[in-house]
Amino acid sequence: MERVIIIGGGPAGLSAGIFLCRDKIPTLIIEKFSPGGNMLLTEIIENYPGYPEGISGFDLAENMKKQFLKFGGQIKYGEVEKIQLRDNKKIIKLKNGQILESDVLIIASGCSRKKLGVKGEEEFIGKGVSFCAICDGAFFKDKEVAVIGGGDSAVEESIYLTRFAKIVYLIHRREELRAKRYLQEEVKKNEKIKFIIPYIVKEIKGKEKAESLILQNTMKEENIELRIDGIFISVGHKPNTQFLNGLVKTNENGFIIVNEKMETNIKGIYACGDVIKKSLYQIITAASEGMIAAFFAERYLENLVSNINLRS
Ligand code: NAP
Numbered sequence: 001m002e003r004v005i006i007i008g009g010g011p012a013g014l015s016a017g018i019f020l021c022r023d024k025i026p027t028l029i030i031e032k033f034s035p036g037g038n039m040l041l042t043e044i045i046e047n048y049p050g051y052p053e054g055i056s057g058f059d060l061a062e063n064m065k066k067q068f069l070k071f072g073g074q075i076k077y078g079e080v081e082k083i084q085l086r087d088n089k090k091i092i093k094l095k096n097g098q099i100l101e102s103d104v105l106i107i108a109s110g111c112s113r114k115k116l117g118v119k120g121e122e123e124f125i126g127k128g129v130s131f132c133a134i135c136d137g138a139f140f141k142d143k144e145v146a147v148i149g150g151g152d153s154a155v156e157e158s159i160y161l162t163r164f165a166k167i168v169y170l171i172h173r174r175e176e177l178r179a180k181r182y183l184q185e186e187v188k189k190n191e192k193i194k195f196i197i198p199y200i201v202k203e204i205k206g207k208e209k210a211e212s213l214i215l216q217n218t219m220k221e222e223n224i225e226l227r228i229d230g231i232f233i234s235v236g237h238k239p240n241t242q243f244l245n246g247l248v249k250t251n252e253n254g255f256i257i258v259n260e261k262m263e264t265n266i267k268g269i270y271a272c273g274d275v276i277k278k279s280l281y282q283i284i285t286a287a288s289e290g291m292i293a294a295f296f297a298e299r300y301l302e303n304l305v306s307n308i309n310l311r312s
Contacts, residue, residue, distance in 0.1 A: 010037020
């Protein structure tokens with residue numbers, strides 16, 4: 001039996017954990033891979049306060065993890081399969097069959113990359129199809145790669161990939177990019193980046209690995225075939241909420257609905273970070289939501305258990 005269980009060790013989960021552990025409330029984070037979440041996919045973070053020279057996503061994740069462990073936080077590696085309620089208790093079932101219980105549950109499970117759902121995508125994952133430029137970019141030295149998408153991630157990844165690739169094709173379905181203005185200005189200045197706009201991917205073709213893309217113009221009847229060595233898919237994210245089973249209220253896209261205290265519709269269950277419905281998905285917003293969730297979770301616990309029991 002745990003006091004607080006946090007699902008997910010990204011910036012939201014770790015910030016919540018740091019706040020609670022520093023207040024001597026025993027806290028366990030359940031993490032699927034490695035603490036840090038999508039920060040680990042970001043090479044350099046330049047807009048997180050306190051790092052005038054920027055900091056790598058890996059280092060920021062490591063620092064947050066160390067801070068959490070320093071205050072006595074615990075991390076369990078595993079994947080959550082299901083959550084249930086028994087009276088006030090939250091029951092968390094892991095995929096390895098283990099069952100955990102807690103008074104408070106904070107869902108900070110973040111989100112994952114969306115897929116295109118086109119022919120060849122699944123088949124060539126790891127064989128030219130990638131969802132992470134930071135992880136796989138170096139395999140494409142002097143090659144020609146395509147990035148699909150027009151948001152911040154696609155633009156940042158295109159710029160990053162020019163370190164390795166000879167040409168980066170940025171393929172977007174509309175004439176306007178969705179990315180922030182400063183990123184748009186940077187991408188347009190980069191001579192290695194060629195825009196293929198407005199096109200969508202219809203198929204990824206190849207034999208042993210991805211070799212070309214069939215692209216369809218979204219404004220007129222026209223299909224083209226583009227030879228590539230790799231394709232980076234960056235068309236947004238979907239929330240990691242498969243384990244909810246309808247227990248907690250979400251919007252139509254699966255993002256958890258919370259109030260300003262990060263409370264869900266279930267007492268004692270909070271959510272924060274990229275898994276919630278909100279208008280700004282940034283590391284700093286995730287971290288501050290984690291802190292808000294922790295603050296109100298602590299108040300909830302204080303009404304539930306005596307002070308002595310709470311901090312032991
Ligand atoms: P996003 O902002 O949702 O952008 C997704 C892009 O993919 C859009 O351009 C969208 O086109 C396109 N798209 C979606 N489905 C598609 C499909 N089936 N085929 C082709 N294109 C498709 O996602 P994101 O770039 O991953 O960013 C997610 C959040 O993280 C955002 O809030 C972003 O601001 C934040 N973020 C911030 C930074 C930063 O501040 N440096 C860096 C990375 C991410 P349309 O534009 O036509 O819809």
